[in-house]
Amino acid sequence: MSYEVIARKWRPGSFSELVGQEHISQTLLNALKSQRLPHALLFTGPRGTGKTSSARILAKALRCQVGEDFVPCGKCDECQDIGRGSSVNVIEIDGASNNGVEAIRELRDTVAYRPSSGHHKIYIIDEVHMLSTSAFNALLKTLEEPPEHVIFIMATTEVHKIPNTILSRCQRFDFRRIPLTQVTGRLSEICKADDVTAAEDALWMIARQGEGSLRDAQSLLDQVITFSNKEITLDKVIEVLGLTDRRLLVETIEALVERSTDRVVDIVVRVFKAGYDPRVFSQDLLEQLKNLLMVKVSGKRYNEVVDLPQVEIDQLKKIADTLTAEDIHLLFDMALKGAEDLPRAQDPRIVLEMMLLRMSAAPRIQNLLNLKAGVAVAPTTQAPSHAAPNQSAPPQNVAPQQSAPANAAPQAATMAPGSDSEKWLSLVQRIKKVNGVMGAQLNNTFLKSLDGKTLTIGIPKANQFLVDRLQDNEFQKKLRNYLRTYWGQDFQIQVETGDSQSAATPVKLKEQKQQERQAEVRKQVEDHPLVRSASEVFKTKITAIKETK
Incomplete structure (x- = not known):
């Protein structure tokens, strides 16, 4: 005798053996017991979920003369013939190969003949969605008013392809994908009955590949049993089916x-x-x-x-x-x-x-949430600026420049403390507030020496065009007045040219102070706990710092 594959050998023979479709089996059993079975049934659902098997079980329940309470015995000639598909009173039609109108006309001509035995003649049309439009139209009248001894059972995986005129004449039963736990349990029963040793995780992997289809899972089990010589392990399943561990x-x-x-x-x-x-x-x-x-x-x-x-x-x-x-x-x-x-x-x-x-x-979301929570309390921690929240302010040790009206009076005569360069920078800034043109010209000079009452102003070679201007009598007269006003002394002014890389002109001093300020702000920003947290969370580094106004 030729080998019978597991999917055929273990095909359910009664509603109690149907796996994962309890809502279908219970409904059909109740319909049989209460004599409320419709004359046209449509079984729809994914492949391998028991549609054709349920159609055969229903045919056995109607035709079996031995079974009780519509539970087929599975041993009588009628049950055996239906199981083999050779019963003359249960006609199975493949809709894929008999999809023309001629096949349906032939069916319609034979419907009137009564069964050779029993009370019911059953037509099972598999893959009914493959019928042509003309075939569906030829079936309409017979499907709506068949003889009392005829029952139509249609099965399909693509119910959307069936015309609404057919759907309205059938009672529809939707088969569901079978849960993996139930498929695994069924595979385990098969392995025990066939003396196959199988690990639970291996059977679960096979069931998962079936994607809710018991028939597909049984076919894969057949393949794995052949490969593993009846000792199924997870590694063997992964190897033979090419799955991810x-x-x-x-x-x-x-x-x-x-x-x-x-x-x-x-x-x-x-x-x-x-x-x-x-x-x-x-x-x-x-x-x-x-x-x-x-x-x-x-x-x-x-x-x-x-x-x-x-x-x-x-x-x-x-x-x-x-x-x-x-x-x-x-x-x-x-x-x-x-x-x-x-x-x-x-x-x-x-x-x-x-x-x-x-x-x-x-980044971890919790780290981001912590970072967000820290922003709310940032002003009370070591913030990079001392302004109010959402405002920008210079560091504490750098005094912001105070603007003054253009016509402001000269301030009290006091010499600025510090080095000569800082004194000269302070003087030039004061002059710029009251005389912008002179201040701009002095901005590119430096204090070369301050000897007694002689003040020597140095001019870099790049700015030699200022020599004549600074030597002008009117210019020096104004400058001496500013010196008396701000430094409280009268000086003789000398102008010399020279190219010194370290010449501390007000422009260079201002740039230097700006760089020092930016470096200090950057250090404060980098040392701030919120910034350190953000850098750690996002794996970043600071490339630029921009103050908003």
Whole structure:
């Protein structure tokens, strides 16, 4: 006898064996017991969820003469014929290959004939959405008013392709994707019955690849059993099906949470050594981050919203306890951006590497929140300026220049303290307030010497054009008056030219003081705790400081 694959061998034979569709089986059983079964039923849902099997079970329940309470025995000739698809009273039609109007006309001509035995003649039309428009139109009248002994059962995975005129004549039953826990349980039963040793995490991985389809999961199990010689482990499942190791995904998330660049680099190397597809790995990482978020926000109800083995849920819960929901959102958004870039990349490996490294360097949301909270109390800490909040002010040890009216009277005659250069700078600034032209000319000179009552003014070679102006009698007369007013003495003025790199002209002194002030402000800014925190969180450095006015 030829080998029978698991999907056929373990096909459900009664409503109690139907996995994950309790709402369907209970409704049909109640309809049978209360004699309220409609003459046209439409089974719709994803592939491998039990649509055709339910149609056959319903046919057995109607045709079996041995079973009780509409539970088919599965052993009588009628049940055996229906299971093999050879019953003359249960006609199965493949809508994909019999989609023309001629096939439906032939069906319509045979509907009137009564069954050879029993009370019901059943037509099962699989993949009914493949019928042509003309075929649907030919079926309308028969579907609306069939003979009392006829029952139509139609199955489809694409209900949106069926005309509304057909839908309105059928009672619709929606099959759902089967939860992974139920698929895993069914696979475990099959392994025990067939003397196959299987680890629970390996069966869960197979069930996950089935994507809610029990038939797909059974086909994968058949393949893995053949490969592993009836000893199924997680490593063998990963190897034969080419899947991403779930343990590696958890390690990846742990490394991202710890912001460990070294571990991330090691994981990238392992990913490509194992030959994982970067696109598949990124999608699996996205799904695992989604699971992590659901575990975080669902509280104790995580078993209801996350379809994972308990061991993996415990690992995610441990990681989630160290994070905020916003942290997980940030990681998910960055992973999603990377996954969107992968299909467009010439070398997906580069995108995956940069995505993981970028995620490992991302700031923690809690650090940002702490930084934000610190801004509110910044004025009471060591702020870089002593102005009121949201205002700019110079450092405390640098006195801001006070503006004076143009016609202000000269101040009291006192010589400014300090070095000769500072005295000259103070004098020039006072003169500029009352005589801007003279002040601008003196701004490019320096005090070369001050000997008794002789004041020697130096002019750099670059400004020799000022020599004649400063030697003018009227200019010197005004300057002596300013000297008597501000310094309280009368001086003889001499003008000399010279090129000194250290010539402390008021312009250079002003630039020097401005540089010193900027350096002090920069130091105050860099030493401020908020700025240090921001630099640490964002991994940045200060490139420029701008004062607002």
